[in-house]
Amino acid sequence: QVQLxxxxxxxxxxxxxxxxxCSVSGGSIRSGSYYWGWIRQPPxxxxxxxxxxFYSGGTYYNPSLQGRVTMxxxxxxxxxxxxxxxxxxxxxxxxxxxxxxxxxxxxxxxxWGQGIPVTVSS
Amino acid sequence: QSALTQPASVSGSPGQSITISCTxxxxxxxxxxxxSWYQQHPGKAPKLIIxxxxxxxxxxxxxxxxxxxxxxxxxxxSGLQAEDEADYYCSxxxxxxxxxxxxxxxxxxx
Numbered sequence: 175q176v177q178l179x180x181x182x183x184x185x186x187x188x189x190x191x192x193x194x195x196c197s198v199s200g201g202s203i204r205s206g207s208y209y210w211g212w213i214r215q216p217p218x219x220x221x222x223x224x225x226x227x228f229y230s231g232g233t234y235y236n237p238s239l240q241g242r243v244t245m246x247x248x249x250x251x252x253x254x255x256x257x258x259x260x261x262x263x264x265x266x267x268x269x270x271x272x273x274x275x276x277x278x279x280x281x282x283x284x285x286w287g288q289g290i291p292v293t294v295s296s
Numbered sequence: 297q298s299a300l301t302q303p304a305s306v307s308g309s310p311g312q313s314i315t316i317s318c319t320x321x322x323x324x325x326x327x328x329x330x331x332s333w334y335q336q337h338p339g340k341a342p343k344l345i346i347x348x349x350x351x352x353x354x355x356x357x358x359x360x361x362x363x364x365x366x367x368x369x370x371x372x373x374s375g376l377q378a379e380d381e382a383d384y385y386c387s388x389x390x391x392x393x394x395x396x397x398x399x400x401x402x403x404x405x406x
Contacts, residue, residue: 226395
Protein backbone atom coordinates (compact mmCIF):
# COMPACT_ATOMS: atom_id res chain seq x y z
CA GLN A 175 0.00 0.00 0.00
CA VAL A 176 1.55 3.25 -1.15
CA GLN A 177 1.63 6.06 1.42
CA LEU A 178 2.48 9.67 0.61
CA UNK A 179 3.50 12.56 2.87
CA UNK A 180 4.03 16.15 1.75
CA UNK A 181 6.47 18.52 3.44
CA UNK A 182 7.61 22.08 2.92
CA UNK A 183 7.21 25.67 4.08
CA UNK A 184 3.70 26.87 4.79
CA UNK A 185 4.48 30.46 3.81
CA UNK A 186 6.18 31.73 0.66
CA UNK A 187 6.76 35.34 -0.37
CA UNK A 188 5.42 36.66 -3.68
CA UNK A 189 7.82 36.26 -6.63
CA UNK A 190 9.76 33.55 -4.80
CA UNK A 191 9.87 29.78 -5.49
CA UNK A 192 7.58 27.31 -3.75
CA UNK A 193 9.37 24.02 -3.03
CA UNK A 194 7.62 20.93 -1.71
CA UNK A 195 8.62 17.30 -1.24
CA CYS A 196 6.59 14.12 -1.23
CA SER A 197 7.93 11.13 0.70
CA VAL A 198 6.85 7.76 -0.66
CA SER A 199 6.58 4.62 1.44
CA GLY A 200 5.26 1.21 0.53
CA GLY A 201 6.65 1.50 -2.96
CA SER A 202 9.43 2.94 -5.09
CA ILE A 203 8.95 5.78 -7.51
CA ARG A 204 11.05 3.95 -10.09
CA SER A 205 9.27 0.63 -9.89
CA GLY A 206 6.11 -0.54 -11.55
CA SER A 207 3.88 1.39 -13.87
CA TYR A 208 2.81 4.17 -11.50
CA TYR A 209 2.56 7.83 -12.32
CA TRP A 210 3.31 10.39 -9.62
CA GLY A 211 2.01 13.92 -9.49
CA TRP A 212 0.80 17.03 -7.76
CA ILE A 213 -2.68 18.47 -7.49
CA ARG A 214 -3.70 21.64 -5.65
CA GLN A 215 -6.85 23.15 -4.16
CA PRO A 216 -7.17 26.89 -3.49
CA PRO A 217 -9.13 27.77 -0.35
CA UNK A 218 -12.83 27.05 -0.83
CA UNK A 219 -12.31 26.05 -4.46
CA UNK A 220 -11.97 22.94 -6.58
CA UNK A 221 -9.08 20.70 -7.52
CA UNK A 222 -6.47 21.65 -10.12
CA UNK A 223 -4.02 19.20 -11.68
CA UNK A 224 -0.46 20.56 -11.74
CA UNK A 225 1.91 17.91 -13.10
CA UNK A 226 2.34 14.17 -13.68
CA UNK A 227 5.61 12.26 -13.95
CA PHE A 228 6.63 8.72 -14.86
CA TYR A 229 10.03 7.55 -13.64
CA SER A 230 11.34 6.75 -17.13
CA GLY A 231 11.00 10.36 -18.14
CA GLY A 232 7.52 11.25 -19.25
CA THR A 233 6.45 14.48 -17.55
CA TYR A 234 3.22 16.28 -18.32
CA TYR A 235 2.18 19.74 -17.17
CA ASN A 236 -1.02 21.72 -16.81
CA PRO A 237 -0.72 24.18 -19.73
CA SER A 238 -1.71 27.05 -17.46
CA LEU A 239 1.29 26.39 -15.21
CA GLN A 240 3.84 25.09 -17.68
CA GLY A 241 7.00 27.16 -17.60
CA ARG A 242 6.78 27.70 -13.85
CA VAL A 243 6.62 24.07 -12.71
CA THR A 244 9.35 21.48 -12.25
CA MET A 245 8.88 17.99 -10.86
CA UNK A 246 11.80 15.73 -10.01
CA UNK A 247 12.68 12.51 -8.20
CA UNK A 248 15.62 12.11 -5.83
CA UNK A 249 18.34 9.49 -6.18
CA UNK A 250 16.84 7.31 -3.44
CA UNK A 251 13.63 7.02 -5.46
CA UNK A 252 11.60 7.64 -2.32
CA UNK A 253 10.99 11.34 -2.65
CA UNK A 254 9.40 13.47 -5.37
CA UNK A 255 9.72 17.24 -5.44
CA UNK A 256 7.68 20.12 -6.82
CA UNK A 257 9.01 23.58 -7.58
CA UNK A 258 6.74 26.45 -8.63
CA UNK A 259 8.50 29.68 -9.52
CA UNK A 260 7.37 33.31 -9.43
CA UNK A 261 4.48 32.63 -7.09
CA UNK A 262 1.61 35.02 -6.52
CA UNK A 263 -1.36 35.04 -4.16
CA UNK A 264 -3.21 32.94 -6.75
CA UNK A 265 -0.86 30.06 -5.92
CA UNK A 266 -2.15 29.92 -2.34
CA UNK A 267 -3.62 26.44 -1.97
CA UNK A 268 -3.45 23.04 -0.32
CA UNK A 269 -0.97 21.01 -2.35
CA UNK A 270 -1.53 17.27 -2.62
CA UNK A 271 0.98 14.66 -3.73
CA UNK A 272 -0.73 11.76 -5.49
CA UNK A 273 0.02 8.55 -7.37
CA UNK A 274 -1.83 6.61 -10.02
CA UNK A 275 -1.83 2.85 -10.41
CA UNK A 276 -3.63 3.15 -13.74
CA UNK A 277 -0.99 1.32 -15.84
CA UNK A 278 1.23 3.96 -17.45
CA UNK A 279 -1.47 6.59 -17.22
CA UNK A 280 -2.51 9.35 -14.85
CA UNK A 281 -6.18 9.30 -15.76
CA UNK A 282 -7.11 8.75 -12.12
CA UNK A 283 -5.38 9.13 -8.77
CA UNK A 284 -5.92 6.38 -6.19
CA UNK A 285 -3.29 7.31 -3.60
CA TRP A 286 -3.15 10.76 -1.99
CA GLY A 287 -1.09 12.48 0.65
CA GLN A 288 -2.87 14.40 3.38
CA GLY A 289 -2.06 17.71 1.70
CA ILE A 290 0.01 20.66 2.81
CA PRO A 291 -1.39 24.22 2.97
CA VAL A 292 0.80 26.88 1.39
CA THR A 293 0.12 30.60 1.66
CA VAL A 294 1.76 33.16 -0.62
CA SER A 295 2.08 36.43 1.26
CA SER A 296 4.67 39.02 2.14
CA GLN B 297 -9.23 24.24 -21.55
CA SER B 298 -12.04 25.01 -19.11
CA ALA B 299 -12.94 22.99 -16.07
CA LEU B 300 -15.70 20.41 -16.37
CA THR B 301 -19.16 21.66 -15.35
CA GLN B 302 -20.87 20.31 -12.24
CA PRO B 303 -23.85 21.61 -10.27
CA ALA B 304 -22.74 23.56 -7.22
CA SER B 305 -24.96 21.61 -4.88
CA VAL B 306 -27.37 18.72 -4.63
CA SER B 307 -29.34 17.36 -1.70
CA GLY B 308 -31.33 14.31 -0.74
CA SER B 309 -32.86 12.55 2.22
CA PRO B 310 -31.46 9.39 3.79
CA GLY B 311 -32.35 6.34 1.71
CA GLN B 312 -32.97 8.32 -1.46
CA SER B 313 -30.86 8.36 -4.61
CA ILE B 314 -29.16 11.38 -6.12
CA THR B 315 -27.30 11.98 -9.35
CA ILE B 316 -24.50 14.46 -9.99
CA SER B 317 -23.76 15.44 -13.58
CA CYS B 318 -20.42 16.42 -15.08
CA THR B 319 -20.40 18.04 -18.50
CA UNK B 320 -17.37 18.27 -20.72
CA UNK B 321 -16.65 18.40 -24.44
CA UNK B 322 -15.75 16.17 -27.36
CA UNK B 323 -12.06 16.45 -26.46
CA UNK B 324 -12.38 15.07 -22.93
CA UNK B 325 -15.43 13.21 -21.61
CA UNK B 326 -16.79 12.77 -25.10
CA UNK B 327 -13.56 11.27 -26.43
CA UNK B 328 -12.27 8.93 -23.73
CA UNK B 329 -13.85 6.61 -21.16
CA UNK B 330 -11.45 8.11 -18.65
CA UNK B 331 -13.85 9.81 -16.24
CA SER B 332 -13.18 9.49 -12.54
CA TRP B 333 -15.01 10.69 -9.44
CA TYR B 334 -13.65 11.72 -6.05
CA GLN B 335 -15.29 12.20 -2.66
CA GLN B 336 -13.79 14.80 -0.32
CA HIS B 337 -14.79 15.37 3.27
CA PRO B 338 -13.85 18.72 4.88
CA GLY B 339 -10.17 18.99 5.64
CA LYS B 340 -9.39 15.62 4.07
CA ALA B 341 -7.72 14.45 0.89
CA PRO B 342 -9.94 13.41 -2.01
CA LYS B 343 -10.82 9.72 -2.22
CA LEU B 344 -11.21 7.93 -5.55
CA ILE B 345 -14.67 6.34 -5.76
CA ILE B 346 -15.12 5.72 -9.50
CA UNK B 347 -12.59 5.38 -12.34
CA UNK B 348 -12.90 4.78 -16.06
CA UNK B 349 -16.54 5.94 -16.03
CA UNK B 350 -18.04 3.08 -14.00
CA UNK B 351 -15.37 1.09 -12.16
CA UNK B 352 -15.26 1.08 -8.36
CA UNK B 353 -11.94 0.62 -6.56
CA UNK B 354 -11.80 -2.15 -4.02
CA UNK B 355 -13.55 -1.18 -0.80
CA UNK B 356 -15.85 1.44 -2.30
CA UNK B 357 -19.53 0.84 -1.60
CA UNK B 358 -21.66 -0.43 -4.47
CA UNK B 359 -24.08 2.38 -3.63
CA UNK B 360 -21.82 4.51 -5.84
CA UNK B 361 -22.17 4.07 -9.60
CA UNK B 362 -21.01 5.94 -12.66
CA UNK B 363 -22.18 6.31 -16.23
CA UNK B 364 -21.60 8.40 -19.33
CA UNK B 365 -23.60 9.60 -22.31
CA UNK B 366 -21.87 11.65 -24.95
CA UNK B 367 -19.91 14.41 -23.23
CA UNK B 368 -21.74 14.15 -19.92
CA UNK B 369 -20.82 11.80 -17.11
CA UNK B 370 -22.94 11.07 -14.06
CA UNK B 371 -22.39 9.81 -10.53
CA UNK B 372 -25.33 8.19 -8.78
CA UNK B 373 -25.42 7.53 -5.06
CA SER B 374 -28.21 5.24 -3.96
CA GLY B 375 -29.48 4.64 -0.42
CA LEU B 376 -28.09 7.97 0.77
CA GLN B 377 -26.42 7.90 4.17
CA ALA B 378 -25.33 10.73 6.44
CA GLU B 379 -21.68 9.84 5.81
CA ASP B 380 -22.13 10.55 2.11
CA GLU B 381 -22.35 14.28 2.86
CA ALA B 382 -19.21 15.63 1.19
CA ASP B 383 -17.89 17.41 -1.88
CA TYR B 384 -17.72 15.39 -5.09
CA TYR B 385 -15.41 16.09 -8.02
CA CYS B 386 -15.36 14.62 -11.50
CA SER B 387 -12.24 14.44 -13.63
CA UNK B 388 -11.40 13.56 -17.21
CA UNK B 389 -8.27 12.98 -19.24
CA UNK B 390 -8.16 15.00 -22.48
CA UNK B 391 -6.88 14.65 -26.02
CA UNK B 392 -4.04 17.07 -25.23
CA UNK B 393 -2.81 14.98 -22.25
CA UNK B 394 -4.38 17.47 -19.87
CA UNK B 395 -6.33 16.38 -16.81
CA UNK B 396 -9.43 18.42 -16.03
CA UNK B 397 -11.47 18.53 -12.84
CA UNK B 398 -14.99 19.75 -12.33
CA UNK B 399 -15.71 22.63 -10.00
CA UNK B 400 -17.13 20.30 -7.38
CA UNK B 401 -20.61 19.53 -6.06
CA UNK B 402 -21.58 19.83 -2.41
CA UNK B 403 -23.89 17.01 -1.37
CA UNK B 404 -26.14 17.72 1.58
CA UNK B 405 -27.97 14.84 3.26
CA UNK B 406 -31.13 16.34 4.71
